[in-house]
Amino acid sequence: MNIISVGVNHKTAPIEIRERISLSEVQAKEFLSDIISSGIAQEAMVLSTCNRTELYVVPGMPEVTGHYLKEYLISYKDAEKDVRPEHFYNRFYCNTARHLFEVSSAIDSLVLGEGQILGQVKDAYRIAVEVQSAGILLTRLCHTAFSVAKKVKTRTRIMEGAVSVSYAAVELAQKIFSNLSMKKILLVGAGETGELAAKHMFQKNARNIVITNRTQSKAEALAEELGTNQVLPFESFRDHLHDFDIIITAVSTKDYVLKHPEMQQSMQKRRLKPVIILDLGLPRNVDPEISGLQNMFLKDIDDLKHIIDKNLEMRRSELPKVQSIIDEELVGFGQWINTLKVRPTIVDLQSKFLEIKEKELERYRHKVSEEELQRMERLSDRILKKILHHPIKMLKSPVDTADTIPSRVNLVRNIFDLEEQNQLNNNQ
Amino acid sequence: MLLLITFAVSLLYIITTALYGADFFRRNEIASTYKQPALIVTIVAHATFIGMLTAPSGYQLGYSSYTIMSMVALTLAVIYMFIEFSTKTDKTGFFVLSFSTGAEILSSLLFSLAPDQGESFSGLGIGIHLFSATFSFSSIAIAGLYSILYLLLFSEIKNNRFGMLFENLPNLEVLEQLIKHAVAFGFLFLTLTILAGVIGSAHSGEQINLLDPKLIALVIIWLLYGASLFIKKLFGWDTKHMAYLLIGLFVFITLLILLMSLFSPTFHNISFSGSVI
DSSP: OOOEEEEEETTTSOHHHHHHHOOOHHHHHHHHHHHHHTTSEEEEEEEEOSSEEEEEEEESSTTOOHHHHHHHHHHHTTOTTTOOGGGOEEEEHHHHHHHHHHHHTTSSSSSTTOSSHHHHHHHHHHHHHHTTOOOHHHHHHHHHHHHHHHHHHHHSOTTOSOOSHHHHHHHHHHHHOSOGGGSEEEEEOOSHHHHHHHHHHHHTTOOEEEEEESSHHHHHHHHHHHTOOOEEETTTGGGGGGGOSEEEEOOOOSSOSBOHHHHHHHHHHTTTOOEEEEEOOSSOOBOGGGGGSTTEEEEEHHHHHHHHHHHHHHHHHTHHHHHHHHHHHHHHHHHHHHHHHHHHHHHHHHHHHHHHHHHHHHHHTTTSOHHHHHHHHHHHHHHHHHHHHHHHHHHHSOOSSTTHHHHHHHHHHHHTTOOOOSHHHHHO | OHHHHHHHHHHHHHHHHHHHHHHHHHOOHHHHHHHHHHHHHHHHHHHHHHHHHHGGGTSOOBOBHHHHHHHHHHHHHHHHHHHHHHHOOOSSHHHHHHHHHHHHHHHHHHHHHOOOOOOBOOSHHHHHHHHHHHHHHHHHHHHHHHHHHHHHHHHHHHTTOOSHHHHHSOOHHHHHHHHHHHHHHHHHHHHHHHHHHHHHHHHTTOOOOTTOHHHHHHHHHHHHHHHHHHHHHHHOOOHHHHHHHHHHHHHHHHHHHHHHHHHOSBSSOOSSTTOOO
């Protein structure tokens, strides 16, 4: 039994190609239904995000190879003109499992350790379950992948630290102030960058966010969206600077919005209580001389990039730990796959003994009372369970190589005189 | 036997500090798991050792330098444990426990040189004097050590050096709170030390020598500490400048105690049983 994965991702194909080949949830459901009903796949799953589209397939026919699946997907998307098989990668068996484990752990992502991918893998599995294209193999593969991702999240620091400018701004503010809910925040500019920073602050319990913007209606709209409903007129916000512990600026302007004299005055009014100014504008919105003021932390985009670089470096240093978790789980998964090969023999063994039990009990059915027969049945069940325990345990026990499985299976089949098994050979 | 135990206690301090260091600097998982149990074991072992040491004198502490240094190490460790449990901040242990370890090693060395713990003191006043003196120095040490950490983190943030301290230390506001609490407790215990000492001496009929350098130093420290409680409001000092003052006081007092430990076998001379000069 093989598992094949084929796909395109941010490493193998540019965005135009990824767009052409991506599948929405509805399309993925249709695609999975088609591939199962046509017998191409016994099991199948589609993982389609902005950075990747991947198929995980347990082939239903011998001719279904990686190349076959690439061509099938390209033709399904009617993308022969733009997409070529060279844009794809394909993996088989344990490498497929390793790949999905790496994807779920976010070490194959564009931004190392990003937190969204696990949810996307879970969605892909949910869709496969909904269209009944996830069988025993994909179910086990996905559940192991979720377990790997959980272990990676708890045992390593691969997902720690901010890796975007707006998150880095929040991380920095939290290194100065202990409780953002107690701090007063001024957002100068209601554009996309400012909005993102304000939302991240809000996620960290900051509630006292006041917004000012040249176009007041934009500020009001953002304040309403955040639920703070606090807006200051752009013309007069400088009169209130001393009230704020955190000031975020993100406006397009050639001139500085905050200058040295007004901030100096504000610091005096604050009796030197620390202030952090996060200048997210480009060109910069705040006079750099302000950083010389006592207890003033002025940080621009370049400063915040230092935090991002440090966090990415830290995440990269965690990669060996992640790989070790994946290796560990891969061994377990491989051993489970091997148990699939012995499963028919276990079933045959159990059936044979049950048959013997039934035959023997049948001989006594009319010679003893119903109560006695039930007692004999319970006794036989206990004896069978004990007799079968060791052979089943031996069959299921881990093996170093797949080569030893047939010898084990043959041994058990010969000893217990089980009928010739064709399935074993078919499955390998 | 006691000599062996005192070095064993020092060894426990070294191990615990090393575990906190390995967790802080290397993020070692084993160190992270075992540092807190190691701290508890160290504190229990140390308290047991102090019990064994003072058992012959009815569990009353003497004024020997090694007893005082050992008590300083223990109270620092206990105060740190309290901070760790109450603030859930376990990343400053290496810095506080390093100082604790230094004090305990010094105590063990002094014990090996002169194991006699001197005369013990009875009476509630003297007991309070001794305990509050130990706790006040521990509070001063905590305030000084956290002030150093505050300044280091402040400088890291200001200069965009987002390194190990930035990553591991609690934020500036938490450090400021810890400093404030340490100063408040330090002032309270210093006040108790002076009051209990005066009452104890008066009770024993002993004349207090107002020119005693120890008494003068203690009163100066008490005044500076008291002033530092209000300095922010009165003179508009910020935490950064407060931190410099607290570090200065900490270094001064540590040097004073160190010199006294090295050049005098006891912190007080005894003229007769129960009285302190």
